[in-house]
Amino acid sequence: xxxxxxxxxxxxxxxxxxxxxxxxxxxxxxxxxxxxxxxxxxxxxxxxxxxxxxxxxxxxxxxxxxxxxxxxxxxxxxxxxxxxxxxxxxxxxxxxxxxxxxxxxxxxxxxxxxxxxxxxxxxxxxxxxxxxxxxxxxxxxxxxxxxxxxxxxxxxxxxxxxxxxxxxxxxxxxxxxxxxxxxxxxxxxxxxxxxxxxxxxxxxxxxxxxxxxxxxxxxxxxxxxxxxxxxxxxxxxxxxxxxxxxxxxxxxxxxxxxxxxxxxxxxxxxxxxxxxxxxxxxxxxxxxxxxxxxxxxxxxxxxxxxxxxxxxxxxxxxxxxxxxxxxxxxxxxxxxxxxxxxxxxxxxxxxxxxxxxxx
Numbered sequence: 596x597x598x599x600x601x602x603x604x605x606x607x608x609x610x611x612x613x614x615x616x617x618x619x620x621x622x623x624x625x626x627x628x629x630x631x632x633x634x635x636x637x638x639x640x641x642x643x644x645x646x647x648x649x650x651x652x653x654x655x656x657x658x659x660x661x662x663x664x665x666x667x668x669x670x671x672x673x674x675x676x677x678x679x680x681x682x683x684x685x686x687x688x689x690x691x692x693x694x695x696x697x698x699x700x701x702x703x704x705x706x707x708x709x710x711x712x713x714x715x716x717x718x719x720x721x722x723x724x725x726x727x728x729x730x731x732x733x734x735x736x737x738x739x740x741x742x743x744x745x746x747x748x749x750x751x752x753x754x755x756x757x758x759x760x761x762x763x764x765x766x767x768x769x770x771x772x773x774x775x776x777x778x779x780x781x782x783x784x785x786x787x788x789x790x791x792x793x794x795x796x797x798x799x800x801x802x803x804x805x806x807x808x809x810x811x812x813x814x815x816x817x818x819x820x821x822x823x824x825x826x827x828x829x830x831x832x833x834x835x836x837x838x839x840x841x842x843x844x845x846x847x848x849x850x851x852x853x854x855x856x857x858x859x860x861x862x863x864x865x866x867x868x869x870x871x872x873x874x875x876x877x878x879x880x881x882x883x884x885x886x887x888x889x890x891x892x893x894x895x896x897x898x899x900x901x902x903x904x905x906x907x908x909x910x911x912x913x914x915x916x917x918x919x920x921x922x923x924x925x926x927x928x929x930x931x932x933x934x935x936x937x938x939x940x941x942x943x944x945x946x947x948x949x950x951x952x953x954x
Contacts, residue, residue: 662692669701678709699725703739716743723752730759734766741773749773757786761793764800771803780811798827805837814845832862836870843873848880868894872905879912888912903933910942922946 669684682705685698703718719736726732737752753770760766767790774783784807791800801823808817821838828834839854855874858865866874875890891909894902906929913922926943933939 659692662688662698665691666698666701673701673705678705681705682709712743716740716745719743720748723748727755728759730756730763730766733759734769738769746773746777757790761790764790764794764797768799768803771807775807775810780807783807784811798824801827802834805841809837809841812844814841815847817841818845818847818850832858832865836865840870840873843877848877852877852881852883868898872902872908875905875908879908879915884912884916888916903929903936903939907938907942910939910946914942914945914947919947919949 665688669681672681706715733756740749771783805820818841824834842851878887
């Protein structure tokens, strides 16, 4: 059997969408928002909590009571849009009681609203230092550091959050997402692998790892992680398609063919044009010429000879099946549309001459 073959990898590479960032399931963070810090309403609750403490606790801390009153006044001015006055009152509260709970968050919000970057960063650092055992705050502050361009401080905060709660995959997903955005994909992969070892039953971490490997064109690794996802979601053919694509690009055509076949059987409309071409190419690679011909003929009919590489593959299938006349017609029709394509000329030269009919 003739095994000459022109793979359409260069075309498929352009037709497949690039993998999205890293971390499916990782919440996207607003670029210019303090949603992770208390807003006025929640800030109010923080302050009100101090007034609900036992009377003996308050009487033992007169400085705290005075600071509470100033903070309350600051909130009232803040709600009226009087930011400068609120800032002055907060400064006074800080002088009276430097460790007053909640003022760091309010100051951060105020600094952000007033466009005071330096004070904003100082407030974030104060929150971080005051909450060394609060994983949620470490994560939130880490996100804001990243958004403010303070990458190393953001990484330190998120690593601390992971250290405090290693079984909470959200922190690892978030840190990996930021690493990936910064182009540090190897570090992102390490963070996710460590998290997967800690939480082996996770369903989201293998997706994130598959995406990162796919984006880095580590096709074999990506297919392994997508296999884990398929085990978690056997009826979700999106992930089976992802695995099939990665298997195809890794050169594992037999496994890719099986996965594509399963997808087509259970969800005939699920395969995109690029995936159908990869499916046909995988069929051609494993020697299933009948299936390859069927797939390429179907693609050609639906797209009315708009895809030159599909016509090339149709011609090759016909040649390999010994259908010289059919191959000749396919290539001749394609050459009318693309008369100067060198690959079509090469395929035309492969077509065996028809044997003369014996009289």
